[in-house]
Amino acid sequence: MAKIDSAFFDINSLEVFARQGTPIHTIDPRAKAVTTFFFIITVVSFDKYEISGLLPFLVYPVLLAVIGNIPSDYLIKKIILVAPFAFFIGILNPFFDRAPMLDLGFMTISGGWISFLSILLRFILTVSAALILIATSGFREVCLALEKLKSPRIFSIQLLFLYRYLFVLINEARRLIRARQLRSFNGRGMGLTVAGSMIGHLLVRTLNRARRIHLAMMCRGFDGEIRILRTLRFTMRDACFILGWILIFLFLRFNNLPRMMGTLFTGHFS
């Protein structure tokens, strides 16, 4: 629970980061969403043994995080927090793929280690790109962008509602949990039946809340249609942002920059 608890505190900090006015923040969230998606697809389209070709892609998250003023220690902490799944599946690669792949002269590295490193690199790139998207835009704006990008309306409304009541219900759950902890000695009452009725109570309260929200909405003239105030404006600058990054990604996809640089250096020194 401590983990979930701290994760929700992190939502707050993400929203705080999103309320800045850096050049990255002022770019239309649609532009950022499209660019992020293109970035992720380009990254995962690499061959599974690719490492050097993936490295230049670090430029996107690093640049955005720096200009967007997102603290790097926060990003790193987040990435490590969610790493286990990809890590534990990837770490098995070295055991199954033992074919020598890279000969450095003094040691040989198997294909499994290379593909494992590649998975980790992909993981860092994709996760940081998605986090930066939210941290430089805010949740509401991303929902608006989703709606503008033709996702079903009811889905973006659902997302907005979910997000709005997330904090309320989490605090409610936190109070329930604290009450149980205060009354529990030697782990009594921490079992399934108590937890089950707590969840049930939370659900009943939730439904009552939904009724009140509904009533309040009706009082304010709700007719089944939610109108979202649209404040997005797509400018030339946003188009340049998308186009520029896509060109960079394509260039990096088809040209292995590190290897070119490396040959340049080894060519000179050998």
Add this chain to the structure above:
Amino acid sequence: MHMADALLSPVVGGVMWAASAGTLVYCSKKITSAMDELKTPLMGVLGAFIFAAQMINFTIPGTGSSGHLGGGMILAILLGPNAAFLVMASILTVQALFFADGGLLALGCNMFNLGVFPCFIAYPLIYKTILGDSGDYKRITAASILSVITALQLGSLGVVMETSLSGITELPLSSFAFVMQPIHLAIGLIEGIVTAVVIQFIIKVEPDILNNYNLTAPSRHRSRKPLFISLLVVTLFTGGFLSWYASSNPDGLEWSITKVTGQEELHVVKNNRVHSFLSQIQEKIAFLPEYGFKNSGAEETAENRRTGTAISGILGGIITIALVFLAGFFLKKRTHTETS
């Protein structure tokens, strides 16, 4: 068991995205047409409820560890499949965006594994069938446990299939499934029991909730269209690609089979076949085909040349990282001095 972007290939990710997006659009249409206004706040608040409910954990008897509610089946029971899928999809989106749990590309896979399976297979086919019209506690328990276990088994099988079809990991399909399925059997059992306890509590306290809030009208013939549509999309995509490849290039396939059967272990062979097969398909259809380096790698088979390119690759890689972070560092310094 959220799927991660790092383990996905664009083809698998794209196909699953198409399938889930199709289901999402279908469910949205279905709900909007049958909408009474109470549903809008109710669905949103219930989505938030699942997050909050996951914080309430309990000790699992005999093990000392603790578990918590998963939520997919509760949503299906409370809201009916269409609305439940939508709520589940929104939960997964928030998880992907805020907690980086799963990823943007993997979102399609996760919606399919955790949304379509419980809402459109386990709930209508197992929960409804077992429960029938009765509100008997024992039946509710049996129906909840069995349906949750089925949903989780299918979901984890989905993760296994998506991972091995992507071919980023070397993990053989059989051993991956051998690890994943039993774990999710245990998780499913526990989650099924919690689901049953919660549903029984609701029946005891406010029995009308279950009848009033089921958003799909309780008709006898429940539509399984969304399931069929999404399954159809997946089959068409994979089937289309596979057959297209097989017909246009039969000897390429044979070649890869004979090539890999020369290797040591059987399960690795099986796996490699799937991988080489899929990666060749992927090369064909990927909109970013492999250029330059692959070709040059295939031509220069001499040992020293390979060592040479390897070393220059590593050296160049280190230089790149250094450059990127140096640039970031200086940029940061500059923005700091500007603002302060």
